[in-house]
Amino acid sequence: MAEITLNALAHSYAENPTRPEDYAIREMTHVWEQGGAFALLGPSGCGKSTLLNIISGLLEPSNGEVLFDGKRVNELKPEERNIAQVFQFPVVYDTMTVFDNLAFPLRNIGVPKHKITSKVHEVAEILELSDQLQRKAKGLSADQKQKVSMGRGLVRDDVSAILFDEPLTVIDPQLKWKLRRKLKQIHEQFNITMVYVTHDQLEASTFADKIAVMYNGQIVQFGTPRELFENPAHTFVGYFIGSPGMNFFEAELRSNESSKKDEIVFGDHVIPTSVAMLVHLKNMGTSKITLGIRPEFVHVWEGKNDDAFAVEVDYVEDLGTYKILSFLFHGQMMKARLSEDQKVPSGQIYVSFPEQWTKIYVDEYLVDLPLQNVDLTLQSKETDHAN
Numbered sequence: 001m002a003e004i005t006l007n008a009l010a011h012s013y014a015e016n017p018t019r020p021e022d023y024a025i026r027e028m029t030h031v032w033e034q035g036g037a038f039a040l041l042g043p044s045g046c047g048k049s050t051l052l053n054i055i056s057g058l059l060e061p062s063n064g065e066v067l068f069d070g071k072r073v074n075e076l077k078p079e080e081r082n083i084a085q086v087f088q089f090p091v092v093y094d095t096m097t098v099f100d101n102l103a104f105p106l107r108n109i110g111v112p113k114h115k116i117t118s119k120v121h122e123v124a125e126i127l128e129l130s131d132q133l134q135r136k137a138k139g140l141s142a143d144q145k146q147k148v149s150m151g152r153g154l155v156r157d158d159v160s161a162i163l164f165d166e167p168l169t170v171i172d173p174q175l176k177w178k179l180r181r182k183l184k185q186i187h188e189q190f191n192i193t194m195v196y197v198t199h200d201q202l203e204a205s206t207f208a209d210k211i212a213v214m215y216n217g218q219i220v221q222f223g224t225p226r227e228l229f230e231n232p233a234h235t236f237v238g239y240f241i242g243s244p245g246m247n248f249f250e251a252e253l254r255s256n257e258s259s260k261k262d263e264i265v266f267g268d269h270v271i272p273t274s275v276a277m278l279v280h281l282k283n284m285g286t287s288k289i290t291l292g293i294r295p296e297f298v299h300v301w302e303g304k305n306d307d308a309f310a311v312e313v314d315y316v317e318d319l320g321t322y323k324i325l326s327f328l329f330h331g332q333m334m335k336a337r338l339s340e341d342q343k344v345p346s347g348q349i350y351v352s353f354p355e356q357w358t359k360i361y362v363d364e365y366l367v368d369l370p371l372q373n374v375d376l377t378l379q380s381k382e383t384d385h386a387n
């Protein structure tokens with residue numbers, strides 16, 4: 001087991017990279033703590049496989065260091081790094097039996113025969129491959145082959161970490177869920193540092209305790225599934241996580257001519273904001289602001305309400321256990337998520353955006369209040385204005 005540190009790491013496949021876009025991995029410093037179950041989540045092409053291959057040593061980074069337990073491993077070959085890597089497509093020796101495939105990594109490092117037998121049986125049991133051990137790998141289905149591939153990653157208990165690169169892509173949907181649970185179980189049992197690459201948020205949150213969300217070659221947030229949902233640090237996290245993703249709208253920080261107070265406005269709507277936040281934004285010297293609120297946190301009222309805005313229902317999608325209501329807010333389509341038992345409104349309704357859940361972004365990043373300002377948030381209503 002090891003703590004894996006990426007120190008000022010960057011990688012470009014281009015010969016002479018000059019612009020940030022030339023980098024598949026833009027400079028990052030990141031720590032995967034020892035023994036954790038992590039997911040690396042992001043869309044196709046964001047740099048996930050590149051990052052994994054740098055950790056395992058298949059790829060040499062253009063800049064920066066990879067450290068295992070504080071020791072630089074850049075110069076070590078993949079086999080010297082003690083990393084097990086499971087790829088998207090099965091890597092098995094077709095002419096060998098399942099037993100021999102699983103035993104291979106152990107024989108390679110000279111593990112005694114009796115230990116190999118017990119370890120192979122233990123892993124085969126976990127992956128439900130016990131009755132396949134004497135079969136040649138050639139005759140196995142794609143699912144079974146991938147299980148063997150995963151098993152080869154799991155047999156060695158001396159590994160620093162196990163890296164999974166979208167390992168369930170070829171697995172049947174029904175089996176996927178089961179295998180994910182199994183991996184989690186294996187992690188709990190052996191406590192090995194595991195990094196699981198996926199572009200599927202459900203897969204990431206069922207496997208990992210902490211998820212690194214990757215976008216454009218950068219880790220834009222590293223947090224628990226709950227943190228990513230409740231407090232997206234970057235607009236991409238808001239958009240990518242959740243179903244549907246966060247609502248975003250461009251707003252403006254301006255000074256109200258009559259009251260002389262600052263306020264955040266969207267069209268002719270004033271968005272309730274704390275004094276502390278207004279002061280902070282003003283100090284940042286920005287007027288362009290993006291507001292984000294998750295559909296789950298938009299309040300929908302049938303009747304008029306002090307903090308609520310009148311909007312028109314556009315349509316309602318019934319998704320079984322919940323409904324998605326779409327409405328136009330100052331010309332922009334937004335969504336609210338209604339629970340199954342909530343009455344479906346139509347025509348004119350009222351919506352409000354609780355301040356706690358209305359996130360403020362500048363240049364795509366969440367604006368957090370400096371700690372010394374937090375107590376001022378209680379004065380928030382002072383800056384509210386009637387519409």
Ligand SMILES: Nc1ncnc2c1ncn2[C@@H]1O[C@H](COP(=O)(O)OP(=O)(O)OP(=O)(O)O)[C@@H](O)[C@H]1O
Nearest residue numbers: 013014024042043044045046047048049050051199
């Ligand atoms: N061998 C290569 N040579 C040149 N460019 C590459 C190479 N491998 C990857 N890239 C580019 O680097 C960027 C990151 O690719 P990478 O495969 O790491 O992303 P990913 O997030 O793993 O995507 P996917 O989920 O599709 O596998 C992409 O723009 C890709 O086109």
